[in-house]
Amino acid sequence: MKCALVGSRFFAASVFEALRKEEGIEFTSIVAPAEDDRLAVAARAAGIPVHVLANPRIVPAEAIAEGTDLIIAAHTHARVSDGALARARLGGVGYHPSLLPRHRGIAAVEWTILEGDPVAGGSVYHLADGWDAGAIAAQDWCFVLKGETARELWERALAPMGIALLSKVVRQARDEGAVPSFPQDPRFATKAMMIKRSLVLTEEETPAHASLVVTVMGPDRHGIVNLLADRAQRYNANWASSRMTRLAGEFAGTVHFEVPHEHADALADSLRQLESSGLKVVVASSAGAIVPDALRGFELELVGEDRVGIVSRLTRMLAERGISIENLHTEILRSGVSGKQTFKIGAHLLVPAGLPVDGLRAELGALASEMMVDIALDERRAAGVRQP
Template sequence: MKCALVGSRFFAASVFEALRKEEGIEFTSIVAPAADDRLALAATAAGVAVHVLENPKIVPGHAIAEGTELIIAAHTHARVSDEALARSRLGGVGYHPSLLPRHRGIAAVEWTILEGDPIAGGSVYHLADGWDAGAIAAQDWCFVKKGETARELWERALAPMGLALLSRVVHQARAQGCLPAFPQDPAFATRAPMIRKAVVLTEEVSATTTSLVVSIVGADRHGIVSSLAERAERFGANWAASRMTKLASEFAGMVHFEVPRANADALATALRGLDAKGLQVVVARSDDAAVPASLRSVELKLVGEDRVGIVSSLTKILAERSISIENMHTEIVQSGVSGKHFKIDAHLLVPAALSVDALRQELGALASEMMVDIALGERQLAVPLG
């Protein structure tokens, strides 16, 4: 049985390692999103050639070798094109960690937990047009434990189930030369889009506070952060943001305090007093808390599946609309079973003439282009009591 495997990360690598050791199964093509992906590394170590996708959204026809009998999709977000499917005698099948047609989409396991489903399952389905909508070739089910997380459910039951189902389907195709195909009932279909509070826009202006940005460098020791916090509390300052780290044996940090204007000078003096304790302290003050009338202060938060080009695409849109970035923090985090997510937190200055709705449309277009889910929402300013 000549198979092509399209996939990524641990699950695809596990499918590759399990099936290649079985008699009568040969891999003609391995298709991965990157040369350093776990599937690509496993195939390379086994001496199997790897096709690295140029476009992460689609598997082209030439990625599948002539003579392929079955394409297997295992943890891939790239669509297998019609041209690719046409190169395979039996077409292609993929594993989806839900009882299709329930929870069609990229976050099926997460939605299983969110919906409180007592039973979960896995489906091997025929690759076809639509969102996980192809006919079912094989299914299995399991109970969901009380309090179980999406990752725990995936690792305990759904990943092993997927491996077993794919193995069963491949052996059936080899033995019978065909695959079962039971159409899904669309009446029971639900969607499971990626779970993200991806972009939130907030406008915040305070005319009653002063911003102090404090830089601290010195020999690392206990109590540095506590000393900063104690002085901030003494003068009624809010610890708005901070970045701290240990480099070699040195402590380095930056803290943004929002302090009542009447207390700003006293807090700055108290912070500079830390020089006597062997720390180098620089305090920068900004009394211009109010943004000019021609600009709005906007906070942006974005979360998406990690991929090349998110920052460049986002900043290009902002620059083209004369939006300034006051500060930006990015990080990569592991989330659920969907893999690595890329996060951006940024403070922007947006021209008053540009409406939030217009910016929402622009970022919505970016979301579609980057294959991510984006949600926008304005947070209203709190109304002072009394």
């Protein structure tokens, strides 16, 4: 049985090691997004060549060797192209951590918790057009523990279940020459849309203006943004930045206004008056901060599988070293066939000039290994920083 494995990180490497122990299973292709990805490292250690994707969003036909029987997708952030699937005699299968057709989409495990499902499960399904809509090859289920988080559910039950289910399907394909196929019932389909969490913290030199950070929540309706914009214009305020979304019929948004000091209180009062229209409004004000001398600006990027505590541990480590966060943005997203949740951080840091950068990189590298994430640190010239 000749297989191609497309995937990344811990889950894909674990699937690789599990299938290597199966008799009669041979890998014709290992496809990974980067040279240093855990799957790529594990494959090379076993003496198997790795195809590193030039485009991280798609697996081209040439990535799959001729003569392949089955493509296995295990935490891939790239779509397996039709050309690639055509090279495999039995097509391709992937693992989704839900009882499909329930929770099709980006954040299946999180929506299992958010919906209060007492039972969770995993599905191996055929890679095909549609949002996790291919025919089912195998499924299993488990109970959800009271108070369990999405990460805990994944690590305790759903990741091991995925490894076992993929191994089962590959053995069936090896022994029977075919992959089981049972169509999903669309009547029970639900969508697990991307859950995006964002946090923006800024410290900027704004001597001529005060900063108002305004949070607005309430039932979504036409014209909420216009209400904010009209009040900003009335008091000569600049709409500096914003993040807004609509979830389950509710509007939630955060706006940073830069307003002349003499108009700051009046604008804040005007915004709070929007509560009479059914909105909840919170206004925080600041006169702005002066960035001290002798700081070096750096940009930090972190990418890894979503889990509880990443931001907490990273920011604690930075604070202990006297590093200020000028700007921090976090998000959760997923892309590609059977891609799972990926957590990303982009941060602008102000690092004391006396702090050894090589030592900081080494400490961040150790933290990255411990948390099983990737961290990159690059120097930049930060806005508002007076270089010595």
